[in-house]
Amino acid sequence: MDNTRNQPSAGKFLSWFNPLGRQTGGWAFILNRITALGLTLYLFLHLIVLGQLAQGPGAYDNFLALTENPFIKLGELAAVAAVILHGLNGVRIILTSFGVGVTRQKQLFYGFMAVSIVIILFFVVRMY
Amino acid sequence: MSQSTLSTYVSRPRLGETTWVWLIKIVTGPLLVLLLILHLTVNHYLGSTSSGLMTYDDVIRYYQNPIIPAIEILFLVTVVTHCLIGLRGIILDMNPSRRVLSIVTWFLSLLGLFSVVYGIWLALTIAAKGG
Amino acid sequence: MAEKWNITLRVYRKKENQTPHFDDFKMEVNPDEYVLDAVERAWAFHDRTICFRHACHHSTCGACGMRVNGREKLTCITLIRDVTHNGATLKVEPLRNFPVVSDLAVDMGSFYRKMETVGARAVMPVTEAEVENPPAKWDAEDAQFIRLSDCLECGLCISACPVTATTPEYLGPAPLAAAQDQGLKRKPELLSIVDGEDGVWRCHSAFECTAVCPSFVDPGRRIMDLRTQVVGMRLRKLLGKA
Numbered sequence: 001m002d003n004t005r006n007q008p009s010a011g012k013f014l015s016w017f018n019p020l021g022r023q024t025g026g027w028a029f030i031l032n033r034i035t036a037l038g039l040t041l042y043l044f045l046h047l048i049v050l051g052q053l054a055q056g057p058g059a060y061d062n063f064l065a066l067t068e069n070p071f072i073k074l075g076e077l078a079a080v081a082a083v084i085l086h087g088l089n090g091v092r093i094i095l096t097s098f099g100v101g102v103t104r105q106k107q108l109f110y111g112f113m114a115v116s117i118v119i120i121l122f123f124v125v126r127m128y
Numbered sequence: 129m130s131q132s133t134l135s136t137y138v139s140r141p142r143l144g145e146t147t148w149v150w151l152i153k154i155v156t157g158p159l160l161v162l163l164l165i166l167h168l169t170v171n172h173y174l175g176s177t178s179s180g181l182m183t184y185d186d187v188i189r190y191y192q193n194p195i196i197p198a199i200e201i202l203f204l205v206t207v208v209t210h211c212l213i214g215l216r217g218i219i220l221d222m223n224p225s226r227r228v229l230s231i232v233t234w235f236l237s238l239l240g241l242f243s244v245v246y247g248i249w250l251a252l253t254i255a256a257k258g259g
Numbered sequence: 260m261a262e263k264w265n266i267t268l269r270v271y272r273k274k275e276n277q278t279p280h281f282d283d284f285k286m287e288v289n290p291d292e293y294v295l296d297a298v299e300r301a302w303a304f305h306d307r308t309i310c311f312r313h314a315c316h317h318s319t320c321g322a323c324g325m326r327v328n329g330r331e332k333l334t335c336i337t338l339i340r341d342v343t344h345n346g347a348t349l350k351v352e353p354l355r356n357f358p359v360v361s362d363l364a365v366d367m368g369s370f371y372r373k374m375e376t377v378g379a380r381a382v383m384p385v386t387e388a389e390v391e392n393p394p395a396k397w398d399a400e401d402a403q404f405i406r407l408s409d410c411l412e413c414g415l416c417i418s419a420c421p422v423t424a425t426t427p428e429y430l431g432p433a434p435l436a437a438a439q440d441q442g443l444k445r446k447p448e449l450l451s452i453v454d455g456e457d458g459v460w461r462c463h464s465a466f467e468c469t470a471v472c473p474s475f476v477d478p479g480r481r482i483m484d485l486r487t488q489v490v491g492m493r494l495r496k497l498l499g500k501a
Contacts, residue, residue: 040211148493
């Protein structure tokens with residue numbers, strides 16, 4: 001009955017994303033992980049799409065027209081939200097990793113989330 | 129129950145995440161915050177119409193100032209480094225075998241290198257179009 | 260007259276190769292008793308085959324850790340009043356991230372071995388302990404005292420940690436806290452143990468460990484401090500050689 005060794009186990013990875021029985025810090029961990037994966041996807045899509053620039057004015061301006069599409073806009077908003085949430089959560093991790101605010105890491109999280117929401121709302125207004 | 133010796137519970141030196149790799153990840157973090165603010169502000173506020181770079185011509189003109197491709201390339205290198213080290217960290221959490229980890233590290237390094245080379249090529253190409 | 264509540268105690272059951280399931284026990288309890296008392300009552304008066312660990316009943320031994328309504332708790336100091344209400348259900352399950360031996364008892368062997376690996380101290384000279392308001396300089400008489408470690412080795416932190424769920428070899432909050440407690444300055448041989456992928460760098464700052472620790476060890480803060488110590492030592496080694 002030796003499950004003390006590290007083993008690959010796909011099912012267990014879903015447990016990372018289970019918010020039940022978790023508290024503030026655990027939700028922060030989940031949020032950071034999900035935004036990280038989402039942003040990775042966005043990064044590579046963004047790099048590929050920007051290749052259109054090299055094709056010349058026609059291709060690029062055609063692509064820009066696409067960005068008016070409501071679904072694309074929503075996707076962009078999601079990307080911006082993800083960046084803000086991931087970034088501020090990351091700052092929280094850096095601070096606590098160097099001993100700053102460790103005893104108040106819950107308040108740090110709530111504070112950063114509040115700031116995030118304000119900034120995201122600003123972008124919503126600006127985009128729509 | 130297996131009688132493992134104490135030594136097997138010591139962290140095995142593997143190509144895992146170590147001090148320096150982690151430090152790079154968290155140094156690129158705040159650097160990214162700054163670069164991102166710069167990148168978003170300029171792309172969406174500067175330009176001829178002051179609502180950002182809205183057309184192909186805006187972008188070309190913007191890239192004529194050599195500082196711009198320099199900063200964008202710095203941004204690219206930073207974000208790709210941070211992203212791929214982070215991805216590798218998540219994969220490490222999945223306990224890949226030594227062989228799989230080695231393949232993953234190679235793949236991510238090559239992907240990173242390719243992305244950076246592609247990005248530099250793209251930035252310089254755009255800048256050259258205004259010449 | 261003591262208050263009386265009617266609750267349903269829902270106990271996780273698993274024997275050998277049985278499929279795990281829950282058994283419900285309706286009982287009358289005094290809400291100012293502890294969850295451990297309710298479990299004992301179920302064992303004593305309802306089902307003698309319930310298996311669970313308990314010893315001191317006053318949060319010193321660390322034996323009675325369980326999940327109560329999904330959250331890690333030391334059941335001997337968890338008031339029934341704080342986790343349920345009259346007429347409701349009270350769910351008890353074993354700790355996560357340990358193999359279940361029987362019902363609510365888990366195999367803590369791997370955890371104890373890790374504590375041994377880092378040389379966790381059960382007692383330490385008071386001059387080395389983290390105490391509130393230590394004197395600027397300990398006088399000879401006070402300095403002779405020794406202090407018990409805060410850590411009960413109850414395993415709640417290991418259960419709550421999202422990393423341990425997928426990485427059983429991760430040293431874990433309590434062993435890392437025990438390493439920090441000794442300090443890398445005092446025991447530099449710990450550096451190679453904690454600086455590695457199954458050591459401090461595996462932590463993802465979820466702080467679930469600190470949230471559930473019943474004994475004020477604050478493993479999250481200690482892991483962060485240990486990281487600073489590791490970075491400091493590595494830098495010093497690098498610059499010392501250069």
